[in-house]
Amino acid sequence: MEEKIKCPECGTILENGQLECNNCDYKLRNYKSIAILGYVLSFLFPLAGIFIGFYLHSKYNKNGKIILVISLIMLLIFLIIPWASDINLSYYYYYS
Numbered sequence: 001m002e003e004k005i006k007c008p009e010c011g012t013i014l015e016n017g018q019l020e021c022n023n024c025d026y027k028l029r030n031y032k033s034i035a036i037l038g039y040v041l042s043f044l045f046p047l048a049g050i051f052i053g054f055y056l057h058s059k060y061n062k063n064g065k066i067i068l069v070i071s072l073i074m075l076l077i078f079l080i081i082p083w084a085s086d087i088n089l090s091y092y093y094y095y096s
């Protein structure tokens with residue numbers, strides 16, 4: 001299925017992969033640096049990644065959804081790591 005996106009400025013339907021709106025010359029690649037920042041932040045600071053993901057998603061940028069998913073996975077991992085190390089610690093005390 002081909003993904004179609006809407007121009008955030010004028011609402012014209014743009015073909016997948018199209019970087020410029022042929023109606024109002026809106027440039028989607030303006031968000032490329034924000035998307036890169038979003039990918040980096042999603043790994044280091046998932047909460048900031050979620051924020052950028054929502055922002056890009058609201059701008060019809062397909063990276064938004066991916067950044068949101070990565071951020072949520074990383075957030076889960078960050079929540080699980082302290083919990084998992086607690087479990088290991090209690091096992092350690094149990095067997096010693």
Ligand SMILES: [Zn+2]
Binds near residue numbers: 008009026
């Ligand atoms: Zn447009």
